[in-house]
Amino acid sequence: MEKLVSSWFSNKTLPQSYIFPPEARPGNHVIPRCNTIPVVDLSKALAHDRIVIVQQILKASQEFGFFQVVNHGVPENLVTDTMNVFKEFFELPAEDKAGIYSEDLKRPCRLYTSSSNYDHENVHLWRDNLRHPCHPLEDCIKIWPQKPTRYREIVATYSIEAKKLGLRILELLSEGLGLGSGFFGDKLSESLLLSVNHYPPCPDPSLTLGVSRHCDPNLLTILHQGDVYGLQVFKDGEWIGVEPLHNAFVVNIGHQLQVYLN
Incomplete structure (x- = not known):
């Protein structure tokens, strides 16, 4: 538990073990914000514009590898409640999180810091991470955090809506690729993993990173x-910055899905 950034960050200078080499650190330069990142209005996929939306998603996936979705059907109040309960979890006293903290990579529900390679990495990431599976829900929910008391109820509802959204996007993509309805609806999309990154206030964010550059191995990441x-x-x-949109999700195409798009 003493390794968690959230347990010791307050009023501290940035430790040397969190300072990236000059060529890897963000520095003070401004990353340009991109106003050309595709934004897909999923409400239009329910009407006569479905073909247009399918092609828009397909083009964004092939050219950018990601896009943002609005009017996605996940209730805004549910998203707000979920983000709040995650915040409440990371603000819990250390003793309430001790049962979740683990460096065991095989543990399905665990809280850890930096990365799964903490003891062997040269520089640590400025983040704590909570992750656990969400499917099948009736089995997975038993291993989720018990505090805050509303965690399981809210995150369960959120995970159901997130899975619906993912399957909806995959269905639109399968149409665009000519793969037929339900192509991604079975074993390919059965797994659902929740990953929550927590970034405490950093004394010098120009010297460190919250998450390093990476590609996702799965079908979809909904962020x-x-x-x-x-x-x-x-x-x-x-590198371009993704402008946050109100009540939007960023959809990232993972390696498994890129096989079908190339």
């Missing part, structure tokens, strides 16, 4: 970034 401008993507040889 809620809130109103915080921090997500960056690499396109056409440069």
Whole structure:
């Protein structure tokens, strides 16, 4: 537990073990915000514009590898409640989180800091992470955090809505690829993993990173970034910032899905 950034960050200078080498750190330069990142209005997929939306999603997936969705059907109050309960979890006293904290990679529900390779990495990431499976829900919910007391109820509802959204996007993509209805609806999309990153206030964010550059191995990643401008993507040889949109989700195409798009 003593390794968690959230347990010791207050009024501290940035430890040397969190300072990235100059070529890898963000520095003080401003990352340009991209206003050309595709934004898909999913409400139009229910009407006569469905074909247009299918092609819009397919094009964004092939050219960008990601897009944002609005009017996605996940209730805004549910999203707000879920983000709040995550915040409440990370603000719990250490003793209430001790049962979740683990460096065991095989543990399905665990709280850890930096990455799964903490003891062997040269520089640590400025983040704590909570992750656990969400499917099948009736089995997975038994291993979720018991505090805050409303965690299981709210996150269960959120995970159901997130899975519906993911399957909806995959269905639209399968139409665009000519794969037929329900192609991604079975074993390919059965697994659902929740990953919550917590970034405590950093004394010098120009020297460290919350998450390093990476690609996702799965089919889809559905990300809620809130109103915080921090997500960056690499396109056409440069890093660009993703402008947070109100009540939107960022959809990232993972390696498994890229096989069908290439």
